[in-house]
Amino acid sequence: MKKPSDPTSTGYDIGDLLGLSSQSARKSYYPALQERLEELEQERNRYKWLFENALHGIFQANLRGGFLACNPAMARICGYDNPEQLQKKVIRLREQLFCSAAEFDQLRQELLDHGSLSARETRLRRADQTPVYVALTMLRRPDLGPEVVETFVADITERVQARQKLEQLNAELEKRVEERTEALQNVNVDLRYQIEEREKVEQELKVAVNAAKEANRSKDKYLAAASHDLLQPLNAARLMISALQDSQLPEAENRMVHQVHRALEGAEDLLADLLDISKLDQQAMKPDLTCLNLAAMLKGLGEEFEAVATNAGLQFRLRVPPVSLRTDPRMLARIVRNLLSNAFRYTREGGVMLSVRQRRDRLAIEIWDTGVGIEAHKLQDIFTEFHQLLPQGTGGRQGVGLGLAIVERMVRVLGYGIRVTSRPGRGSRFEVSIPLEHRVNEAWRSQSPAGGATHGNFDGLAVLVVDNEPAVLESMAALLEGWGCEVFPADGESSALDMLSEGLVPDVILADFHLDNNATGCEAVYAVRRALDHDVPAAIITADRSDEVRTLLRAQYLPILNKPVKPNRLRALLASLAAPST
Template identity: 65%
Template structure:
């Protein structure tokens, strides 16, 4: 019951955050911060997030990205593609999803293909409207609240891109985002675009225990950490986490969700893990719960906290702080 209430609160928080974003976009209060971006690198990071989703649903998921650079707002573009992928997986029951990137004469084409339920032609004009539901009445399945594509369209407009949709009932859909080619002016100098910074050496080989009651969250976090060269100990319960330590695999850092199964709290789990290891292992709470009560409990235990969804750069900075300062 507690877990269900927590899920409901998360959903309400997400809805309010989406409504706030729409309001900011409509009032032109959200303006792009453009930087030269390796689009293939950006999509690889998103693909890592959704591989666990694909596996949990038994769907195929492929990324085909050719090298391409664009001057874009990385946060907005990431949000656009994440929303498109979320929709694709939500409405696909069999088959799979393809994320592709191809330079074309008119710009860089970023496509999200799926083999889902598809959309009737007379409904295509409405899919970017707030609270419009793609799933037909009585079709079953989990619905979104109908704000994801509304945010996509507004961000696409702010960035000056074009988005198009082709779809047919029972045959799936393709959303295409057309991104203008990057124009690097001579005055920008040779450093106008540079690849992402390398992973700090102090993260390579670091053993990190990831504790979350959602297997998909554990897997997506593990994929990201392994890309940074970390050794990951995945656990979906306190018991499973303790078994790693009891078997001699003591982590150098612990990342734990606050709300675990059976009313176990992450702070308590971290305490027990430290007791089992016989050492004060650096640890942090990662949770979607933004309530004052939860923040107070975490502060009492003198633990750092990040809110879900966690941005990779913030997670990397947190880990660096935990490990270097320990």
């Protein structure tokens, strides 16, 4: 039994601290304790390695004194050989490490207030007493002492030097800018004079531009007048000549009438071409897209040119499969008509073929001829206005070189393409390429604007003709009466209504668009229909070729025929209007 005075009875060894009250217990816990101690030793060695090999400086210090610990990188930053030398030489951070005691005091107060600071730029004193620029990230450790801190130090000397160099360059640049500014201010005196002169020139240019715009407006007004006032008498003359051609005349007079007809036809085509080329150049002609039965339109054109082929002793073949497009019928008909006219004009023997073929990615309208052909280096020039590249005397009436220029511009407006291949002495092929996205699936059966001539008679067909030009009324009456129609001419809406009160019930109404006193043919048509309480078939015949008028008439479902009127087109229009009642 142990005595109370035995030293072992009152003290505690390591086993008691760890709860190991016996030798056997110590033996059982010893392996785990040894393993934990080894892990702690490995961890300590790892942190020690990181501490000693870190690229940035790391130190622990007391703000009231000096370093408690530092790594080799910190010694290198401060210009010392090793950490021990740094700790030995610097025993007061405020006076020996920091270049500015005021900055140190500010940092110390901030650490005491907030406990940490991050990336604070300052200067430290190296061993040779030169400053080194650093960025400090500091953390206060009150658990180790009231003013113990741990700090990461990054050497930013290169960055500061680069910044200083940039500031120097900026200063030099500002100086140069000031010098240049002074030079520019000296030049401004001369520039002000030049600017004043330029403003005078610009003002003169504005006056010139306004004058040009006014000239364009005057030209537009002239073209509008030409499209109506000049075409009106031409229309009357064409109708009268057509009536004479249908009558029985001696051979000499008949030849003279035919020559006058060709002269009027040439004047009409020239004037129409000039109007169209002007509108296309001013981008005033916009496509009016609608669904079109292409086959019906091309067959109508084929009938129109069949007579031309017969008179010229040429063959004319048409190969058109059923197909429908979304396009501008008037512009597409004008394109094909111009190409056919060009083919017949320069073909003396052989023939012309109009065909439609579907390529892989497009629909191709092709016009083939066996004419004189075109030399390869002139193929692009033929689309320039007023160019006559083919020799005179190559058959047919010579044009003025606008037909193909109109074709090229209309093709471009519609978003199509055109190609031409030719061999001199063998013939030419013109191809209008239409992208397949313009094709529609429905088999449209709409009436083509280029409808063909109808060779039947109109015996007894009552036609009410409304026009404010007496010459047009007279010539229209002569032509229609020659076809067997019974014509009732009226110079306006009131005259037409007076005829209705006398018992007239017309089968067809043909009305000019522009009447006297700003009245329109549409108003006259509607007045007649209201008076009869019946939708009498009607069409508008006008010299106004503007898109506004065409859009208006399309919205009112009234067919349109442009002056000067070609007899075969008028016959086709009259046949389509009279069809429901004949």
